[in-house]
Amino acid sequence: MITRSVGPNRRRNDIIWNAAAWLILLFLALPAFWIIMTAFRPNVEINTFPPVWIPRRLTLEAYANMFGLNPEVQQRVAVEAYLRNSLLAAGTSTIVAVSLGTLAGYAFARFRFRFHTTLFLGIMLSRSVPGVALSLPLFLLFNRAGLTNNVFGLAFVYVAVNIPFTAWLMDGFFRQIPQELTESAYIDGCGHWSAFWRIELPLSLPGLATAAIFAFLAAWNEFQIVSVLARNNAAKTFPPGLFAFTEQFTVDWRGMAAMSVIMMVPAVIFVILVQRNLVSGLTFGAVKG
Amino acid sequence: MLAKSKSTSENDAAKQADLFNRIDAGPFPFLLILPSVLVILLVVAFPLIYSLYVSFTPYELLRPNSLNFQLAKALRNYQKLLNDDIFWRSLWNTIVFLAVSVNLSYVISLALSQLLARVTVGQSLLRTLLMVPMMFAPILVGMQFRWFFNANVGLVNNFLISLGLIQVQGQIAWLVDVPLGMITIILASVWMNIPVLTIILLAGTLSLPTETFEAAEVDGASGWQKFRFITFPLLAPFSYIALTIMSLDIARAFDIVRIMTDGGPARRTEMLWTYITRLAIEDTKFGLGSAMSWITVFLSVLFTLYFFRQLVKARIVR
Numbered sequence: 001m002i003t004r005s006v007g008p009n010r011r012r013n014d015i016i017w018n019a020a021a022w023l024i025l026l027f028l029a030l031p032a033f034w035i036i037m038t039a040f041r042p043n044v045e046i047n048t049f050p051p052v053w054i055p056r057r058l059t060l061e062a063y064a065n066m067f068g069l070n071p072e073v074q075q076r077v078a079v080e081a082y083l084r085n086s087l088l089a090a091g092t093s094t095i096v097a098v099s100l101g102t103l104a105g106y107a108f109a110r111f112r113f114r115f116h117t118t119l120f121l122g123i124m125l126s127r128s129v130p131g132v133a134l135s136l137p138l139f140l141l142f143n144r145a146g147l148t149n150n151v152f153g154l155a156f157v158y159v160a161v162n163i164p165f166t167a168w169l170m171d172g173f174f175r176q177i178p179q180e181l182t183e184s185a186y187i188d189g190c191g192h193w194s195a196f197w198r199i200e201l202p203l204s205l206p207g208l209a210t211a212a213i214f215a216f217l218a219a220w221n222e223f224q225i226v227s228v229l230a231r232n233n234a235a236k237t238f239p240p241g242l243f244a245f246t247e248q249f250t251v252d253w254r255g256m257a258a259m260s261v262i263m264m265v266p267a268v269i270f271v272i273l274v275q276r277n278l279v280s281g282l283t284f285g286a287v288k289g
Numbered sequence: 290m291l292a293k294s295k296s297t298s299e300n301d302a303a304k305q306a307d308l309f310n311r312i313d314a315g316p317f318p319f320l321l322i323l324p325s326v327l328v329i330l331l332v333v334a335f336p337l338i339y340s341l342y343v344s345f346t347p348y349e350l351l352r353p354n355s356l357n358f359q360l361a362k363a364l365r366n367y368q369k370l371l372n373d374d375i376f377w378r379s380l381w382n383t384i385v386f387l388a389v390s391v392n393l394s395y396v397i398s399l400a401l402s403q404l405l406a407r408v409t410v411g412q413s414l415l416r417t418l419l420m421v422p423m424m425f426a427p428i429l430v431g432m433q434f435r436w437f438f439n440a441n442v443g444l445v446n447n448f449l450i451s452l453g454l455i456q457v458q459g460q461i462a463w464l465v466d467v468p469l470g471m472i473t474i475i476l477a478s479v480w481m482n483i484p485v486l487t488i489i490l491l492a493g494t495l496s497l498p499t500e501t502f503e504a505a506e507v508d509g510a511s512g513w514q515k516f517r518f519i520t521f522p523l524l525a526p527f528s529y530i531a532l533t534i535m536s537l538d539i540a541r542a543f544d545i546v547r548i549m550t551d552g553g554p555a556r557r558t559e560m561l562w563t564y565i566t567r568l569a570i571e572d573t574k575f576g577l578g579s580a581m582s583w584i585t586v587f588l589s590v591l592f593t594l595y596f597f598r599q600l601v602k603a604r605i606v607r
Contacts, residue, residue, distance in 0.1 A: 014407075014409060017404060017407040017408060017409075018407075018408055018409060018410045020404060021404050021405055021407075021408045021415060022410075022411070022415065024401065024404070025415055025418045025419055026418065028418070028419070028421065028422065028480070028483065029418050029421040029422075031422075031433050031437065031480070032421045032422075032424065032425070034433075034437075034444065035429075035433055047442060050447075050450075050451070051444075051447040051451070100324045100325045100328065101325060103321040103322070103324065103325070104321060104322045104324075104325040104326075106321060107317075107318035107319075107321035107322050108318075108322075109311075110311060110312055110314075110318075111311050111312050111313070111314045111317065111318035112311035112312065112313050113313075113314075113318045113319065117601075119322060119326070121594075121597060123325065123326070123329060124537070124593065124597065125590050125593055125594065126329045126333045126334070127537045127593075128536060128537050128539075128589045128590055128592070128593040129333060129337065129586050129589060129590070130539075130540030130543070130562060130582075130585050130586065130589055131540060131541075131543070132540065132543055132562045132565050132566060132582065132585070133337075133340070133540075133565065133582035133583070133585050133586050134333065134336060134337070134582075136340055136343075136565070136569050136575060136578055136579055136582055137336035137337065137339045137340035137343065137579070138332075138336050140339070140343070140575065141336055141339065156332065157332055159328055159332070160328050160329050160331070160332035160333050161332075163325045163328060163329060164329075164537075165537070167325065179312075182312065183312075192314050192317045193317075220426070221426035221427065221428070223426070223427065223428045223541075223543075223544045223547075224540075224541075224543055224544065224562075228570060238426075239426055239428045239544070242428055242429070242432065243428060243547070243548060246432060246435075246548060251442075253436055253442070256432055256436070260425075260429050260432065260433070263426055263429060264424045264425065264429070267423065267424035267425070267426075268424055270423075270424075271417060271420045271421075271423065271424060272417075275416065275417065275420065278488070279488055279489075279492045280492075282485075282488070282489055282492075282530065282534065283489055283492045283493065283496075283527060283530065287526075287604065287605050
């Protein structure tokens, strides 16, 4: 903890610190408010000059247009396809990556073995390979295997992308469970596997949820690999969808904002659900072990 | 035992360092790690090796016969890159971008974490507010900054006009001018980086022992001295965790550049990642693109390795 200054200045300082923090963070969050607001405004308010800062009227027009409910506007964005592909790719890859990454994280947290650090580092380094660099050979190989434009081919790639960070987070969470618990499980006759499965895994469920949401978001937001591997709407997810939209309708800012809001929904849920756990999972790597 | 061959004193030291006193379980941990390693070998390692092979060939997608390896011509792609001004420019841009973006993100987050540690009103609401940029995919960050900094309809110019700071005719071409294009991209990436860095540094700050600060106060240390000589050094492991995590995802800046300027105009903001896309995807020169990919892989791995090594050195012993 930080100790605060004592004496007559203390109250004044407190007010200044609080006010400064609130002002700065509101400023940081401003872009998000602006995007959300834009998605629900009538178009005439967005592209006028002088700008209208405070909306006079809210409307769902942008979404009616996007989902083809407005007979005057031809549907032009395959939002349904993007939504389906995004959910499939992110969903399947999360389930597999979290299952495998949790096993690896448990091994790193609990056991002593040869090449402990080397293996951990190797797995982490695989994550630092830029998506652009990985997408080129994947495209060539997937082309040969007939896996381009395939959601599950994409999901398979996301499994590999998400394992390292899951292992890192789960390593942190498992290390917070006291070792004595495992040892007493052994004394009670548990094997290594049943100690993990029956004692430690249930205790790490909050951590598991955090890792899962993290993996889901990483796949949900991924752009570089999918934009090379998915050339049509059979596998295109939201990020390349949004990119295509901005290329095609360069000035339809409201349409982009509306798409952005849909893309943000899982992330908003994430922020509300896992705030606290996330911090402890991330920072436990600071402790030696 | 892992350290059977080591001398006894080394053995004791190793044991003491291993404060978690991990369990020896024979091949069991390897079985747990095996599936993860297999997937990574298949999806990351093997394709990368394949890409190294492709980088030694003059492969172009539209000329299938060009995927043939000739020892005499193996390094031709790399030679081409070394003689390519645009390559050097994009390498330089990438280095400038990373250096400024990483340092600026870190300094701002450090300051912000010290500020947030002193907040007494609405702590948890403030932390939720802090996480708002985390809700944005990189591609969204790029889209919104492209819009905000648009010369004609952008928020920033409109705001400056409303304040009377610039004229309607004198709108600033944020994404076009040198060095404004680069600065705008860096701003976008800093905005994206701030939450995770700040959260980790804040958690670190709040976990520091109170006694040290009290002792320093008794000795009459000023606020700056307390930060410089106590908080900052003690935060080292948290700083390196934050930087390691950030370095893992450093190439996602590509998404921002791609949607904001796509390297333009006139390659003023071209970076290695966007140049790869141009060479390999748009011009279908996979051999050349793969050679450049390997340079970015090398850079990224080096970056992560450096921060991870620092982290291992700085770790807290409990």
